């Protein structure tokens with residue numbers, strides 16, 4: 001038996017705004033940051049659980065404070081109890097009535113719970129000696145269903161539905177694992193498309209992306225329509241007719257404005273329109289989807305919880321579902337969302353980039369392929385080539401694909417030297 005000794009937090013901020021990496025129509029000067037948590041036990045193996053919430057600078061201290069507030073729930077607890085029953089552990093945090101008042105199940109407190117849940121999964125996978133995607137991909141359907149909170153979902157997804165989906169994917173699990181190990185999981189890149197980049201830099205990076213084997217790039221739009229048309233024309237010329245180009249408005253528009261704006265970009269063959277408007281506007285997204293059809297709507301990186309995903313799917317308000325590793329309540333809730341996507345037959349293209357989001361979300365996409373959807377058809381994980389060097393096990397891309405990570409854990413451990421160098425305030 002081992003006991004949780006401490007939950008250490010740090011406020012880690014990288015000064016990315018100086019190079020305009022990550023700039024878009026709503027976020028012109030992000031400083032990519034992590035509200036970071038490290039769970040330490042008294043086990044002889046010395047293994048720690050690491051997790052974080054991605055933020056873009058100001059407010060990272062608030063996010064850190066929310067994570068720190070969870071320390072009282074963990075310190076002194078039997079680690080095996082927590083790790084053996086991750087469904088119960090998740091419910092203990094998310095159903096806590098006093099914490100729940102701060103949401104419910106949305107925003108800073110819910111994301112703090114997600115960071116702690118992810119850190120516990122990191123520790124569980126390290127103890128099992130497996131990368132998280134393999135740990136999850138080898139669990140029995142009944143064990144996976146136990147991780148899911150079906151409250152508020154049964155009008156769209158019942159435990160029976162989830163079991164049926166997971167059992168249908170049991171045959172072929174080993175073959176799909178082998179396929180991931182051989183060829184990886186498809187990726188697309190947003191690296192060329194930041195709004196703050198010059199035309200020359202956009203063209204150079206777009207051409208490089210094609211050379212590196214990516215089948216899709218994504219451009220930020222929504223600042224100025226003439227700039228968007230010019231940049232789309234340049235990008236299309238740079239990548240040729242066969243490479244997909246998605247666009248991302250980062251919530252910039254109202255409903256009518258989104259439809260009107262996209263009428264000027266449709267000629268460039270847009271692969272998807274991402275986050276056209278407020279992430280809470282279900283009916284607005286549905287109206288935009290009808291207005292810009294056949295261009296699919298992609299969203300999810302800012303969606304608060306599984307109940308929002310359920311409603312977007314019920315309303316046919318998204319056609320490309322973008323899970324995010326640190327927005328919702330951690331691994332458990334993302335498994336739930338993957339099951340919802342499978343239930344509705346919608347493809348999943350995870351959001352990544354930021355700090356460590358590529359490292360974290362690749363495990364969820366690979367788990368989905370092995371044990372849930374059993375397909376990579378039309379699916380890609382976002383890739384952005386920033387800040388990977390700060391992680392213990394950075395992602396490895398080859399020919400436009402994420403190679404399957406082999407190191408035990410969830411990929412969420414940042415190097416101690418990086419945490420120290422970029423910490424604003426030391427909380428430990």
Ligand SMILES: [Mg+2]
Nearest residue numbers: 248274275301
């Ligand atoms: Mg986006």
